[in-house]
Amino acid sequence: MCRLFGLSSAPRRTHATFWLLDAPDSLSLQSRRDPDGTGLGYFAPDGTPRVDKAPIAAYADRAFAEDARRVESATFLAHVRFASTGSLDARNTHPFAQEGRLFAHNGVIEGLDALDDHLGRDRSLVRGDTDSERFFALITRETRAHGGDVRAGIESAARWIAGNLPLFALNLVLITSDRLWALRYPDTHELYVLERPPGGRHGTRHLDHSGTGGRMRVHSADLAGHPAVVVASERMDDNPDWRPMEPGELLHVGAGPRPTRHLVVPHAPAHPLTLDDLRPEAAASQKAA
Numbered sequence: 373m374c375r376l377f378g379l380s381s382a383p384r385r386t387h388a389t390f391w392l393l394d395a396p397d398s399l400s401l402q403s404r405r406d407p408d409g410t411g412l413g414y415f416a417p418d419g420t421p422r423v424d425k426a427p428i429a430a431y432a433d434r435a436f437a438e439d440a441r442r443v444e445s446a447t448f449l450a451h452v453r454f455a456s457t458g459s460l461d462a463r464n465t466h467p468f469a470q471e472g473r474l475f476a477h478n479g480v481i482e483g484l485d486a487l488d489d490h491l492g493r494d495r496s497l498v499r500g501d502t503d504s505e506r507f508f509a510l511i512t513r514e515t516r517a518h519g520g521d522v523r524a525g526i527e528s529a530a531r532w533i534a535g536n537l538p539l540f541a542l543n544l545v546l547i548t549s550d551r552l553w554a555l556r557y558p559d560t561h562e563l564y565v566l567e568r569p570p571g572g573r574h575g576t577r578h579l580d581h582s583g584t585g586g587r588m589r590v591h592s593a594d595l596a597g598h599p600a601v602v603v604a605s606e607r608m609d610d611n612p613d614w615r616p617m618e619p620g621e622l623l624h625v626g627a628g629p630r631p632t633r634h635l636v637v638p639h640a641p642a643h644p645l646t647l648d649d650l651r652p653e654a655a656a657s658q659k660a661a
Contacts, residue, residue, distance in 0.1 A: 377583075390440070473546055542555060563604075
């Protein structure tokens with residue numbers, strides 16, 4: 373299953389180090405399915421989006437994913453891809469960038485011809501082959517149609533897909549230079565939120581989060597003294613304050629003291645998919661790895 377990770381320390385810029393993929397150190401890890409791509413998104417001081425990403429199609433690509441990346445931003449987005457649609461290519465690797473925003477998705481959407489027709493000329497926003505980038509293009513278009521309101525854009529796009537296309541999951545994280553949004557829909561995959569006070573639960577500790585199975589580690593000494601909000605596909609430490617998002621819930625983290633929550637897709641998908649409905653490669657991408 374693809375791994376999503378988002379972090380906001382806005383309005384403060386924070387240094388953080390990411391290991392998107394740990395080097396395998398046991399036969400048990402080596403026996404697991406390798407991911408198909410890794411990516412990290414963040415923002416330069418002038419607000420320019422930056423993306424470091426690569427497919428994992430060769431040894432050199434895995435070495436890229438295992439390197440430590442120390443970056444500074446107020447928002448961060450990391451993704452480990454297990455491909456469901458599209459080749460192992462940089463253009464199909466998350467995060468994607470459109471109109472100053474960065475986006476990553478975990479799930480499967482089918483009926484892509486119908487989605488392309490619905491996108492119309494905005495299909496030109498899509499550079500690769502994935503359902504995820506098409507979903508992002510629809511969010512971008514709907515955000516534009518709602519005067520730049522990202523919440524309205526996500527809600528409109530997710531509701532249209534939920535009502536018209538076969539889907540397995542639409543979990544996403546989207547960031548700008550100072551804001552973060554996360555959607556869980558429907559109840560297929562978990563998505564967790566941690567509102568972390570300065571120093572964490574004990575008040576004195578840096579952030580040090582690790583995913584399971586050698587997937588992704590994040591460290592930030594700066595967050596020993598500053599608050600942050602973390603969104604992740606799994607609980608990444610033993611803090612009891614991790615909260616599972618509700619199906620249909622859209623989380624928004626701005627520069628204020630607390631994130632806001634809205635139920636934006638309250639109904640079940642019109643055409644829900646199960647693992648048995650998916651192509652074998654798509655089904656494999658959605659299983660725990």
